[in-house]
Amino acid sequence: MGKIPTGEAFRQRFGNPHAVIHRVDVHLSLLEGAQETGRSNFTSTRMERVEQDDTGVTVFDQKGQAHRGLALIGADGVKSVLRAQYVNDPPRITGHVVYRAVVDRADFPENLQWNAASIWVGPNCHLVHYPLRGGEQYNVVVTFNSRKQEEWGVTEGSKEEVQSYFQGICPKARQLIDLPKSWKRWATADREPIGQWSFGRTTLLGDAAHPTTQYMAQGACMALEDAVTLGEALRVNGNDFVKAFDLYQRSRVARTARIVLSGREMGRIYHAKGVERLVRNELWKGRSPERFYDAMEWLYGWNVKNCLAPGAA
Ligand SMILES: Cc1cc2nc3c(=O)[nH]c(=O)nc-3n(C[C@H](O)[C@H](O)[C@H](O)COP(=O)(O)OP(=O)(O)OC[C@H]3O[C@@H](n4cnc5c(N)ncnc54)[C@H](O)[C@@H]3O)c2cc1C
Numbered sequence: 036m037g038k039i040p041t042g043e044a045f046r047q048r049f050g051n052p053h054a055v056i057h058r059v060d061v062h063l064s065l066l067e068g069a070q071e072t073g074r075s076n077f078t079s080t081r082m083e084r085v086e087q088d089d090t091g092v093t094v095f096d097q098k099g100q101a102h103r104g105l106a107l108i109g110a111d112g113v114k115s116v117l118r119a120q121y122v123n124d125p126p127r128i129t130g131h132v133v134y135r136a137v138v139d140r141a142d143f144p145e146n147l148q149w150n151a152a153s154i155w156v157g158p159n160c161h162l163v164h165y166p167l168r169g170g171e172q173y174n175v176v177v178t179f180n181s182r183k184q185e186e187w188g189v190t191e192g193s194k195e196e197v198q199s200y201f202q203g204i205c206p207k208a209r210q211l212i213d214l215p216k217s218w219k220r221w222a223t224a225d226r227e228p229i230g231q232w233s234f235g236r237t238t239l240l241g242d243a244a245h246p247t248t249q250y251m252a253q254g255a256c257m258a259l260e261d262a263v264t265l266g267e268a269l270r271v272n273g274n275d276f277v278k279a280f281d282l283y284q285r286s287r288v289a290r291t292a293r294i295v296l297s298g299r300e301m302g303r304i305y306h307a308k309g310v311e312r313l314v315r316n317e318l319w320k321g322r323s324p325e326r327f328y329d330a331m332e333w334l335y336g337w338n339v340k341n342c343l344a345p346g347a348a
Contacts, residue, residue, distance in 0.1 A: 039327045080096050081096060082117070085237060087234075091236065108239075110243060113243075115239060122229060124227065128224045131180055132185065134220055134221075136216075137175070149166075162175070162204075177211070178249075179200040188221075189220065228291070241258030249298070251301055253294050253334070260287075263342060
């Protein structure tokens with residue numbers, strides 16, 4: 036068993052707490068921020084194609100309506116239309132399937148109501164659980180290597196399928212997979228990291244720029260870091276979009292590629308079996324918090340003061 040303290044010692048080391056948050060709460064904050072700008076927000080509007088010239092960008096939606104602006108940030112997720120138009124690279128289907136559910140405290144086992152992100156690993160599978168909203172709810176996430184050919188996408192899950200992958204794991208962990216009343220099922224994919232996201236007055240952000248597997252639990256965190264970095268890049272370039280998009284890209288490509296590549300490696304380590312599993316256990320057993328922190332410095336040592344590539348301004 037390995038333990039990484041995420042309380043005061045973590046805060047002292049990295050200047051921030053280690054926190055988890057319900058996805059809906061992130062969405063609401065973003066919506067409130069967008070509404071505060073007083074600008075138009077369109078829902079149910081699908082961007083289909085983009086044109087740009089020296090003075091701006093025009094986006095055409097599914098109804099053929101044109102929307103004109105000075106620049107475009109394509110934060111349109113793993114199946115980004117903007118990325119397809121400028122990069123058009125294929126996804127890499129992992130064959131790893133994730134099931135997720137949120138369980139109310141009343142239904143969650145008392146002996147697992149820990150105020151910590153916890154992970155149980157086994158051959159070809161792992162389980163994660165952590166409290167949300169001060170422990171009112173618990174997020175349950177289970178992952179396994181699928182036996183069948185997978186296609187990238189999200190569907191309704193089945194209890195029977197999850198159960199069939201978690202035979203023979205310890206009962207304390209196994210009780211988690213019997214809890215949820217309904218599951219969502221993600222057949223996951225990522226893409227090879229790319230060195231160019233910015234194309235003139237357009238750029239990519241979040242999963243559109245660097246879709247990753249979930250093993251580092253950093254996809255949304257990276258999207259938020261992208262946004263902060265982009266804001267800084269615009270600030271130091273006096274809102275010159277072309278220059279700012281270039282600086283933003285230079286500041287973000289290596290870090291986010293490291294997340295994508297580390298995610299693949301963590302997937303292998305978590306799901307190790309046979310002798311590889313013994314090696315994994317040796318690596319983590321008895322490791323001091325300081326050594327874990329040192330290994331995570333590159334990840335959690337990020338902040339707004341060091342977010343821009345050197346020679347930025
Ligand atoms: C199983 C799983 C577990 C995860 N766990 C974690 C975790 O623990 N921690 C973490 O940080 N991240 C995690 N992630 C990753 C996280 O969900 C993503 O990285 C994050 O949602 C990316 O945000 P985004 O805004 O870039 O894209 P999205 O959240 O995908 O948002 C894209 C938006 O663009 C819209 N859109 C798409 N196409 C168009 C179009 N053509 N026109 C207009 N709008 C469009 C979509 O409707 C959507 O609203 C996980 C992901 C998965 C699948």
